[in-house]
Amino acid sequence: MTPEPRKDRISSPALLLIVGRSVGFVVSFAIPVVLARTFDRAEFGAYKQLFLVYGTLFGLAQFGAAESLYYFVPRSAGEAGRRVCNAIVMLVLMGAACFAVLAAARTGVARWLTNPGIARDLPLIGAFLALSLVTAVFEIVMVARHEHTKAACTYAASDITRTALIVAPALAIGGLRAVLFGAVAFAALRLAAMLVYLVREFRGELRIDSGLWREQFAYALPFALAVAVDVVQANFHPCAVASRFDAATFAVYAVGCLQIPLVDLICTSTANVMMVRLAEVAREGEDSALRLWHDTIARLAWLVLPLAAFFLLTARGVIVLLFTNRYLASVPVFMVWCLMIVPSAFAVDAVLRAYAQPRFLLAMNIVRLAVIAGLIGPFIRVFGLTGAALVTLAATTLVKAAAVGKIARLMNVGVRDVLPWKRLAATAGQAAAAVVPAWWALRIPSVSLSVALVMSAAAYATAFGAIGLARVWWRQREIKSCVALPAS
Numbered sequence: 341m342t343p344e345p346r347k348d349r350i351s352s353p354a355l356l357l358i359v360g361r362s363v364g365f366v367v368s369f370a371i372p373v374v375l376a377r378t379f380d381r382a383e384f385g386a387y388k389q390l391f392l393v394y395g396t397l398f399g400l401a402q403f404g405a406a407e408s409l410y411y412f413v414p415r416s417a418g419e420a421g422r423r424v425c426n427a428i429v430m431l432v433l434m435g436a437a438c439f440a441v442l443a444a445a446r447t448g449v450a451r452w453l454t455n456p457g458i459a460r461d462l463p464l465i466g467a468f469l470a471l472s473l474v475t476a477v478f479e480i481v482m483v484a485r486h487e488h489t490k491a492a493c494t495y496a497a498s499d500i501t502r503t504a505l506i507v508a509p510a511l512a513i514g515g516l517r518a519v520l521f522g523a524v525a526f527a528a529l530r531l532a533a534m535l536v537y538l539v540r541e542f543r544g545e546l547r548i549d550s551g552l553w554r555e556q557f558a559y560a561l562p563f564a565l566a567v568a569v570d571v572v573q574a575n576f577h578p579c580a581v582a583s584r585f586d587a588a589t590f591a592v593y594a595v596g597c598l599q600i601p602l603v604d605l606i607c608t609s610t611a612n613v614m615m616v617r618l619a620e621v622a623r624e625g626e627d628s629a630l631r632l633w634h635d636t637i638a639r640l641a642w643l644v645l646p647l648a649a650f651f652l653l654t655a656r657g658v659i660v661l662l663f664t665n666r667y668l669a670s671v672p673v674f675m676v677w678c679l680m681i682v683p684s685a686f687a688v689d690a691v692l693r694a695y696a697q698p699r700f701l702l703a704m705n706i707v708r709l710a711v712i713a714g715l716i717g718p719f720i721r722v723f724g725l726t727g728a729a730l731v732t733l734a735a736t737t738l739v740k741a742a743a744v745g746k747i748a749r750l751m752n753v754g755v756r757d758v759l760p761w762k763r764l765a766a767t768a769g770q771a772a773a774a775v776v777p778a779w780w781a782l783r784i785p786s787v788s789l790s791v792a793l794v795m796s797a798a799a800y801a802t803a804f805g806a807i808g809l810a811r812v813w814w815r816q817r818e819i820k821s822c823v824a825l826p827a828s
Contacts (some may be wrong), residue, residue: 350619357491358606360492360493361762363496363500364500368503372598376666377661382588385455386457386458387519388590389460392575393465393567397438400571401431403564404564407428410480420484420554421547425547428477439470441536446459446463447459449462452585461520464517465520465523470527471527471531474531474534479491480611502523505522505526506519509521515591569702570705576709577712577731578728585725592667595663595673595674599657602646607684607687610696614633615691618633621762629767633751637760640684640685641764646769646804647678649774650800653672653782653796655673655678657672672726676726677729679733688743689743695750712729712732715734724778739814744759774800777803778796
């Protein structure tokens with residue numbers, strides 16, 4: 341029997357997961373938009389503070405237990421149930437510890453966040469965190485067992501349900517506590533669904549195995565340390581802002597750090613595919629790896645650079661349309677934050693993983709954290725809220741540049757050859773040129789803001805595409821002129 345092509349084994353499951361997660365991302369994008377319009381700035385800021393605590397601890401407290409299943413479950417079907425049970429027990433213990441700490445230290449945590457009023461809500465966010473930690477294994481088990489369609493549907497259904505159970509209480513009842521109770525109800529519902537799935541799939545195999553647990557812990561610990569540093573550096577700037585300003589001001593910063601939907605998902609998915617392909621082309625030589633690296637960067641730049649340029653142009657309109665005039669102060673932060681997507685085009689993490697450079701990856705995260713921690717205070721004093729985003733952008737750019745230098749050495753090329761400079765410059769020029777018609781479309785009189793933004797987006801896309809087609813035509817013309825034979 342002819343084996344299934346490698347491309348299909350990788351691309352089709354990846355596409356399913358991207359579709360499932362994309363649906364969830366699009367739907368869940370409504371949560372901050374609706375809550376920002378429903379709550380006043382102080383209450384919305386309190387919501388963002390609580391979920392900052394949740395997001396930070398969720399990344400730290402998993403301790404690699406859930407991710408270890410990607411490694412162990414596919415390798416031995418007979419041990420899968422015990423591996424999953426070990427991971428769940430560890431997550432239950434970590435979730436209980438997080439809940440206990442947040443409940444006991446709620447006054448101190450609230451004081452550190454300069455918002456004593458959220459002290460009564462920290463046990464609720466602790467309950468949501470504890471339940472969510474346990475269900476971190478849900479889709480991972482499905483993916484590890486090659487049930488990609490189930491995983492994609494679970495991703496989408498979870499995000500849709502979460503959005504409904506958070507937004508509906510906000511609209512029907514009002515108040516932050518109603519939102520938190522809705523979040524806890526969602527987490528409990530997801531836990532019940534996961535337990536039904538696991539019992540049905542593994543039946544009597546779901547039991548603790550201390551011998552296997554020690555092996556899982558030994559595997560997960562180094563990974564957990566690297567993830568912990570990454571989580572801390574990623575959340576350091578909002579934590580710094582939350583500890584320095586009141587809830588209403590933090591709401592302004594949180595809105596400014598708006599994540600552009602799907603960009604991270606697409607960049608991460610593309611980088612993962614490149615990482616797999618790098619392993620495949622390793623035997624073909626360094627030239628093949630360099631070409632693949634160049635092609636990936638060029639394709640990501642083609643997505644990232646025009647998005648960054650367009651959102652820089654329309655920053656004020658986007659913030660006002662989504663969050664109303666109450667968040668006009670978020671516009672400068674958002675303009676800086678738009679530039680944060682540019683370094684994501686340089687998928688350095690995937691290359692370093694493919695070349696087995698975990699220590700360098702860890703060093704990158706430590707350096708980035710050190711730069712942010714050391715400079716965020718002075719930057720905030722000089723630039724205000726925008727300074728926190730600026731120092732994060734500067735630190736990210738610095739470590740990405742260092743990583744590109746490392747990759748140049750790994751691929752035995754110089755600075756001139758490590759990146760597709762000409763293609764990047766051409767795409768940057770194309771993205772900048774397309775701003776002109778989009779700028780004019782924004783200034784058409786007597787149209788609403790939403791219509792102006794749609795017209796500007798259409799003008800930008802049309803101009804960017806037309807310039808791209810002109811580049812292709814010119815390139816083909818040059819090729820034909822070079823190969824044409826002189827007339828006899």
